[in-house]
Amino acid sequence: MKKLFFEKITSTNDYAKEHFAETDDKTVIYANNQTNGHGRLGRKWVSTNDNGLNLYASLVIKPPKDCPYNNFTQYVSVVLCRVLENYNVKSNIKWPNDVLVNGLKICGILAERTSQMNGFVIGIGVNLNLSKEETESIDKPATSLNLLINKKVERYEFLEKFCTEFEKNYDNFLKNGFAYIREEYLKRTDFIGKEIAVSINRDERIKGIAKDINSEGELVLELSDKKEKIIISGEIN
Numbered sequence: 001m002k003k004l005f006f007e008k009i010t011s012t013n014d015y016a017k018e019h020f021a022e023t024d025d026k027t028v029i030y031a032n033n034q035t036n037g038h039g040r041l042g043r044k045w046v047s048t049n050d051n052g053l054n055l056y057a058s059l060v061i062k063p064p065k066d067c068p069y070n071n072f073t074q075y076v077s078v079v080l081c082r083v084l085e086n087y088n089v090k091s092n093i094k095w096p097n098d099v100l101v102n103g104l105k106i107c108g109i110l111a112e113r114t115s116q117m118n119g120f121v122i123g124i125g126v127n128l129n130l131s132k133e134e135t136e137s138i139d140k141p142a143t144s145l146n147l148l149i150n151k152k153v154e155r156y157e158f159l160e161k162f163c164t165e166f167e168k169n170y171d172n173f174l175k176n177g178f179a180y181i182r183e184e185y186l187k188r189t190d191f192i193g194k195e196i197a198v199s200i201n202r203d204e205r206i207k208g209i210a211k212d213i214n215s216e217g218e219l220v221l222e223l224s225d226k227k228e229k230i231i232i233s234g235e236i237n
């Protein structure tokens with residue numbers, strides 16, 4: 001995978017979107033410092049001014065037309081779990097694509113596209129070397145890989161592992177979609193069978209028992225009247 005590096009940037013996702021047309025498929029744009037890292041719904045991704053200690057990266061994806069468009073971030077979440085396992089850290093996926101360790105968020109994934117783009121950008125933020133104080137200053141429970149393995153993590157080494165793992169099963173994923181990674185994904189979830197609340201959008205929140213993740217990667221929720229509701233997008237909170 002081709003890599004494009006910046007010392008300082010507003011947001012690797014914003015750069016990737018602005019330069020999408022002239023950027024090759026599967027290019028990774030990464031930066032030492034991000035001044036305006038963001039998540040979904042205008043939320044902030046805490047990106048300390050740390051000169052390359054943590055991972056702020058975006059993948060430019062220009063997939064074939066009939067690809068599993070809705071499941072790329074889920075594919076990336078499985079890839080990130082595998083990379084963390086390489087460091088002997090067991091992680092979980094919170095549907096659709098947050099990666100947590102012991103309930104603490106360690107990776108965030110953000111897919112974005114504009115109507116002009118024949119593909120999309122997948123941003124990944126991974127806490128590799130945050131201090132305990134820095135994780136505690138984040139408004140939701142968070143952790144960092146160095147705190148879990150008690151040593152400094154080499155950012156470039158992590159990125160290389162990510163790229164290798166991403167490429168390994170990518171063609172199979174493109175061909176077979178979520179069904180191809182479903183087992184790997186389910187193995188890393190810990191909410192199936194539990195009562196959860198899901199925000200569908202800013203105003204709508206549904207409660208129910210998480211029954212399954214179906215072959216499309218959608219969440220199957222059993223409501224209080226025992227009816228099943230399939231949720232295509234949203235977030236568990």
Ligand code: BT5
Pocket residue numbers: 010011012013014036037038039040041043044045046047055056057058105106107108109110123124125126127138139140141142143
């Ligand atoms: C995400 O959003 O989790 C996706 C974050 C993607 C960040 C990457 S960094 C490279 C690329 N460039 C960008 O500008 N973005 C991408 P969301 O699900 O909306 O979660 C955001 C929430 O996670 C925040 O509101 C905080 O509660 C929490 N959070 C923020 N920074 C965090 C961090 N460093 N570690 C753990 N949690 C964090």
